[in-house]
Amino acid sequence: QPSLQQQIEELRKTLRHHEYLYHVLDTPEIPDSEYDRLFHQLKALENSHPEFITADSPTQRVGAKPLTSFSQIKHEIPMLSLDNVFNDDEFMAFVKRIQDRLPFSTENLTFCCEPKLDGLAVSILYENGKLVRAATRGDGQTGEDITANVRTIRNIPLQLLTDNPPARLEVRGEIFMPHQAFENLNEMALAKGEKTFANPRNAAAGSLRQLDPKVTRQRHLMLNAYGIGIAEGVLLPDTHYDRLQWLHSMGIPVNKEIELCGGIEQVLKFYRNIQEKRPHLGYDIDGTVLKVNDIALQEKLGFISKAPRWAIAYKFPAQEELTV
Numbered sequence: 401q402p403s404l405q406q407q408i409e410e411l412r413k414t415l416r417h418h419e420y421l422y423h424v425l426d427t428p429e430i431p432d433s434e435y436d437r438l439f440h441q442l443k444a445l446e447n448s449h450p451e452f453i454t455a456d457s458p459t460q461r462v463g464a465k466p467l468t469s470f471s472q473i474k475h476e477i478p479m480l481s482l483d484n485v486f487n488d489d490e491f492m493a494f495v496k497r498i499q500d501r502l503p504f505s506t507e508n509l510t511f512c513c514e515p516k517l518d519g520l521a522v523s524i525l526y527e528n529g530k531l532v533r534a535a536t537r538g539d540g541q542t543g544e545d546i547t548a549n550v551r552t553i554r555n556i557p558l559q560l561l562t563d564n565p566p567a568r569l570e571v572r573g574e575i576f577m578p579h580q581a582f583e584n585l586n587e588m589a590l591a592k593g594e595k596t597f598a599n600p601r602n603a604a605a606g607s608l609r610q611l612d613p614k615v616t617r618q619r620h621l622m623l624n625a626y627g628i629g630i631a632e633g634v635l636l637p638d639t640h641y642d643r644l645q646w647l648h649s650m651g652i653p654v655n656k657e658i659e660l661c662g663g664i665e666q667v668l669k670f671y672r673n674i675q676e677k678r679p680h681l682g683y684d685i686d687g688t689v690l691k692v693n694d695i696a697l698q699e700k701l702g703f704i705s706k707a708p709r710w711a712i713a714y715k716f717p718a719q720e721e722l723t724v
């Protein structure tokens with residue numbers, strides 16, 4: 401007969417596994433009713449033995465009580481923005497500037513190509529695999545502490561799914577509100593005579609800036625990771641794409657449209673392909689982000705004052721108000 405603590409730990413492990421299958425791999429193995437049964441079983445055990453409750457338990461997603469204000473967080477590594485291009489020629493000029501700065505002829509530079517989600521950039525810090533802090537980008541140097549709100553977002557793991565987590569790992573990504581959640585939110589707001597949001601990005605921003613996590617929890621936000629900030633106690637893969645796959649393997653959600661493209665033609669093909677898919681992705685994007693995949697080259701290229709030389713956002717032409 402396993403001890404009470406073993407039963408609790410076993411239930412937590414099972415629930416984390418099913419959260420990962422459902423929220424990150426999109427391949428649930430048990431019905432929601434079974435997940436709920438396990439969740440309530442754990443909740444009951446923890447309620448009868450509160451001394452065993454830990455912050456990283458799946459039952460601890462919603463913060464205890466509302467905050468009265470947000471504290472500030474200084475980013476140890478600044479969160480910079482991106483330069484934009486708006487047509488093929490500007491993109492090709494971007495690539496040429498890169499090639500002029502790299503010694504060898506880089507005919508076929510490999511780019512990691514990603515949709516640019518239209519949400520809020522955030523920083524999420526894991527220490528020894530446990531989510532300890534989350535912050536908005538803010539002005540790039542200082543952001544707001546939104547840890548309690550981020551802990552309520554179902555596809556963000558409270559604990560990394562790995563047996564040997566890095567001492568410190570900062571995940572950077574975009575928090576967004578899918579179209580379905582946005583429509584439901586505005587429908588309910590209308591029904592209750594409350595104000596509606598103009599677009600999913602504003603709705604996500606408003607939902608993250610809630611002082612009461614119980615409100616944030618109802619908003620069905622999601623994260624898509626796009627990079628790494630602080631990384632201590634771990635040897636990272638030497639390409640951006642492999643780093644994203646590594647995050648994904650530990651339970652961090654990464655957008656499934658991301659692809660490696662060799663050379664300008666393939667990159668432009670990716671851009672057009674995402675532009676075609678845009679109306680039915682189920683969430684707002686405002687372009688693509690095209691990054692030199694090799695980390696050593698990224699480091700060689702560095703940053704201009706505010707944005708990296710090695711990455712560019714290739715945006716779509718401004719669209720008339722999005723009819724979601």
Ligand SMILES: Cc1c[n+]2nc(N)[nH]c2nc1OC(C)C
Pocket residue numbers: 480481482514515516517521574626627689691708711
């Ligand atoms: C600001 C930003 C935003 N995004 N969005 C994606 N998909 N990747 C990405 N990378 C960013 O910055 C890195 C290039 C540093």
